[in-house]
Amino acid sequence: MLGPGCESVLGVDVVTADGQQRYCDPDTHADLYWAARGAGPGFFAVVTAFHLRLHPRPAVCGRGIYSYPVDAADEVFRWTREISPRVDARVELQLIAKRPAPGHPGPSIVVAAPVFADSEAEAQAALAILGSCPAIDQAIDRIPYAPTSLAEWYATASADYPRGHRYAVDNMWTSASAEELLPGLRRILDTMPPPPSHLLMYNWGRRAARRGLFYGLEDEINLRDLGRPRRRWALPRLGGNPDGRDGASGQRHQPVRREPGSAPGPVRHRRKHGPAAAGARRLRPRWPLPPLAGKLG
Numbered sequence: 001m002l003g004p005g006c007e008s009v010l011g012v013d014v015v016t017a018d019g020q021q022r023y024c025d026p027d028t029h030a031d032l033y034w035a036a037r038g039a040g041p042g043f044f045a046v047v048t049a050f051h052l053r054l055h056p057r058p059a060v061c062g063r064g065i066y067s068y069p070v071d072a073a074d075e076v077f078r079w080t081r082e083i084s085p086r087v088d089a090r091v092e093l094q095l096i097a098k099r100p101a102p103g104h105p106g107p108s109i110v111v112a113a114p115v116f117a118d119s120e121a122e123a124q125a126a127l128a129i130l131g132s133c134p135a136i137d138q139a140i141d142r143i144p145y146a147p148t149s150l151a152e153w154y155a156t157a158s159a160d161y162p163r164g165h166r167y168a169v170d171n172m173w174t175s176a177s178a179e180e181l182l183p184g185l186r187r188i189l190d191t192m193p194p195p196p197s198h199l200l201m202y203n204w205g206r207r208a209a210r211r212g213l214f215y216g217l218e219d220e221i222n223l224r225d226l227g228r229p230r231r232r233w234a235l236p237r238l239g240g241n242p243d244g245r246d247g248a249s250g251q252r253h254q255p256v257r258r259e260p261g262s263a264p265g266p267v268r269h270r271r272k273h274g275p276a277a278a279g280a281r282r283l284r285p286r287w288p289l290p291p292l293a294g295k296l297g
Contacts, residue, residue, distance in 0.1 A: 038214030058116035098198035
């Protein structure tokens with residue numbers, strides 16, 4: 001299991017390497033339950049069932065979309081970082097850099113924001129902050145609010161990931177300021193490969209630390225570059241691993257924490273470093289993997 005949805009897992013049924021079926025929750029095999037919620041492919045057992053916390057379905061799904069020419073990139077990115085802590089928690093603010101926009105040969109900057117709300121009035125109010133961009137007069141397209149559905153969201157996002165392609169995906173978490181990240185972002189826009197390669201930024205905001213689960217390495221924003229297999233393109237230009245090499249799978253995750261006075265690192269690989277990985281290593285002797293199951297780090 002990966003991602004913040006791990007928090008909604010109340011228990012798991014697993015088969016451990018000794019062939020035993022076990023149920024895990026906060027009171028039974030709590031160590032396996034902790035590891036299951038975020039360990040991903042490094043987990044110590046095979047999950048056969050999830051027990052999930054259900055959440056009320058939102059009454060309204062909507063979105064706002066604005067696209068800008070690349071000449072407005074600095075203004076748009078500074079504004080995106082400035083409003084980061086003020087974005088409504090029901091809004092997922094995204095910034096996508098890609099080429100081309102219809103009728104524009106160069107890269108474009110797209111600000112997209114899905115929203116969940118109890119009414120259309122609430123959804124529109126939550127998205128109103130998107131109209132405060134100082135480059136709003138340069139916008140190529142403006143959709144302050146439009147009703148949508150989860151199916152439409154997925155269809156729109158899937159257009160950037162056409163079937164029949166393989167991708168190298170790099171990502172980092174950072175709280176670096178716009179000024180610290182802008183030089184790298186400019187280099188990304190200047191060297192952007194052809195579609196479907198693109199850069200995606202999620203605004204995560206300042207959130208309380210998640211506790212009691214392996215997953216939990218987060219920061220104010222998440223930056224991802226998606227490009228051709230074995231070709232790292234964007235993150236080396238943002239201060240990530242400077243050698244530009246991929247791992248054997250062509251996919252790596254590089255969480256980045258910014259300490260005061262640093263920009264924007266240091267880089268840490270979440271599967272090998274940090275308290276979560278240390279906790280996973282402590283579980284190895286109790287829950288050994290089969291000989292051919294590989295290793296966590």
